[in-house]
Amino acid sequence: MTPEPTRAQIESEAERLFSRGLADLGYTDAELLRCARLTWKINALKKLKDAVIPVHVYQRAEIIHGVADFTGDSYKLSKLCAQADAKRIVFCGVRFMAETAKILNEDKEVLLPAAEAGCSLSESITGEQVRRLKAKHPGAPVVTYINTSAEVKAESDVIVTSANASKIVAKMFEMHERVLFLPDELMGRNLAKALGRKLGSELITWKGRCIVHENFDAASVALYRKMYPGVKILAHSECSPGLVSVVDLIGGTGDMMSYVEKTKASSYMLITECGLGDLARTRFPEKTFVPMCRLCPHMKATGLERVLRALERPTPAQRVELPRELCARARKPIERMFELAEDRAKE
Ligand code: SF4
Structure with a gap:
C-alpha cells in the first residue's frame, strides 16, 4: 500500500x-x-x-x-x-x-x-518503409534518429541523437558515398548543409517532421535581436535550415544547456520545447531567458x-513490452551509436 x-x-x-x-x-x-x-x-x-x-x-x-x-x-x-x-x-x-x-x-x-x-517523427515511418528504402538504395547505411520505434531501429545500422548526429553521419561518409538519414527531413537538410553533402544524391532523407520545431520561423529572429541587443539565440537541430542559418548555436538540448552554462550574455533565447527554458530558468536563476518556445502535447x-x-x-x-528478438536487433544499432559517439569503434 x-x-x-x-x-x-x-x-x-x-x-x-x-x-x-x-x-x-x-x-x-x-x-x-x-x-x-x-x-x-x-x-x-x-x-x-x-x-x-x-x-x-x-x-x-x-x-x-x-x-x-x-x-x-x-x-x-x-x-x-x-x-x-x-x-x-x-x-x-x-x-x-x-x-x-x-x-x-x-x-x-x-x-x-x-x-x-x-511523437510525430517516430510515427512518420514504419519498419516496412525502411525495408523498401534499403531495397531502393542498396549499400547505403541507414542512420536513424533515436526518435523512432523499436521496429524502425531494428532495421537500422546506427542510431543517432541530436547530440551526435553530425559526428556519426560524417563517420559514415568516410566509408560510404551515400547515407540514408531517417526520419527527420529538416535535421537531414541541416546535416547535409553542415557536412557539405548533396541532399537527395549523397544524403537521402525521409519526410518526418517534429510538430514543435518545424513551426519556428527565421523572420522573428531578426525582430528579437533588435528588441534584445546581445541576446544569444540557440535553436534545436530539428528546426528548419532557414532558421538554423540565423542563430548562434544549433544543437540538441544538452548542447544548448552547456552553451548557456559556459557563456556570459545579456540574455538567451532557447528555440525549442518550453520545458527546456523552464529547466534553464531554475538551473541558472542569475541569467535572463527571452521566451520563444512551443509545447509538445506528447x-x-x-x-x-x-x-x-x-x-x-x-x-x-x-507496461512497455517488446519481443526479445526485436530487442536484440534494435540493440545493435544503439550500441553502435555508443561506440561511434565515444570513438570506441574498431574501424
Ligand atoms: S518535441 Fe514532441 S513531437 Fe517533437 S520530436 Fe520531441 S516528442 Fe517528438
Missing part, C-alpha cells in the same frame, strides 16, 4: 519544491502543496518498488524537480538507462524513449506513465498522478 504523508511531511516537501525554483516558474502555494503530496508518495513508493525515474528535459517542472532520478536528453537518458541498477524503470517521456529503455533493459519492467504519448501528457498510478498499479498499456 502507498504510504500517506502527514501534513508536516507535505509542507516540508512543498518547501523542497519551492527551493528548486518552482515558484519562480509560476507555481502557486496551493499548486506546490498539491504537487508535494504526490511527489512525496512517488518518492516513497519508488524506494519500496526498487524503481528509477528517468525524466526527459521537456517534461513538466514538477516531474523534473519532484521525482526524477536523472534528467537529460535522449542520449544521456539512454546511456543512464543502460546502467540503471533497479528492478523497474518508470520513464517520464514519450513511447520511443521508453522503448529504447526496454531495448537496453530487457529483463527489467519498463513503465510509461503516459501510455499514449507518441511530452506534456505525463502528470504526477499518472506516474503514481504506474508505480502503484500499472495499466496494461503503461
Whole structure:
C-alpha cells in the first residue's frame, strides 16, 4: 500500500519544491502543496518498488524537480538507462524513449506513465518503409534518429541523437558515398548543409517532421535581436535550415544547456520545447531567458498522478513490452551509436 504523508511531511516537501525554483516558474502555494503530496508518495513508493525515474528535459517542472532520478536528453537518458541498477524503470517521456529503455533493459519492467504519448517523427515511418528504402538504395547505411520505434531501429545500422548526429553521419561518409538519414527531413537538410553533402544524391532523407520545431520561423529572429541587443539565440537541430542559418548555436538540448552554462550574455533565447527554458530558468536563476518556445502535447501528457498510478498499479498499456528478438536487433544499432559517439569503434 502507498504510504500517506502527514501534513508536516507535505509542507516540508512543498518547501523542497519551492527551493528548486518552482515558484519562480509560476507555481502557486496551493499548486506546490498539491504537487508535494504526490511527489512525496512517488518518492516513497519508488524506494519500496526498487524503481528509477528517468525524466526527459521537456517534461513538466514538477516531474523534473519532484521525482526524477536523472534528467537529460535522449542520449544521456539512454546511456543512464543502460546502467540503471533497479528492478523497474518508470520513464517520464514519450513511447520511443521508453522503448529504447526496454531495448537496453530487457529483463527489467519498463513503465510509461503516459501510455499514449507518441511523437510525430517516430510515427512518420514504419519498419516496412525502411525495408523498401534499403531495397531502393542498396549499400547505403541507414542512420536513424533515436526518435523512432523499436521496429524502425531494428532495421537500422546506427542510431543517432541530436547530440551526435553530425559526428556519426560524417563517420559514415568516410566509408560510404551515400547515407540514408531517417526520419527527420529538416535535421537531414541541416546535416547535409553542415557536412557539405548533396541532399537527395549523397544524403537521402525521409519526410518526418517534429510538430514543435518545424513551426519556428527565421523572420522573428531578426525582430528579437533588435528588441534584445546581445541576446544569444540557440535553436534545436530539428528546426528548419532557414532558421538554423540565423542563430548562434544549433544543437540538441544538452548542447544548448552547456552553451548557456559556459557563456556570459545579456540574455538567451532557447528555440525549442518550453520545458527546456523552464529547466534553464531554475538551473541558472542569475541569467535572463527571452521566451520563444512551443509545447509538445506528447511530452506534456505525463502528470504526477499518472506516474503514481504506474508505480502503484500499472495499466496494461503503461507496461512497455517488446519481443526479445526485436530487442536484440534494435540493440545493435544503439550500441553502435555508443561506440561511434565515444570513438570506441574498431574501424
Ligand atoms: S518535441 Fe517533437 S520530436 Fe520531441 S516528442 Fe514532441 S513531437 Fe517528438
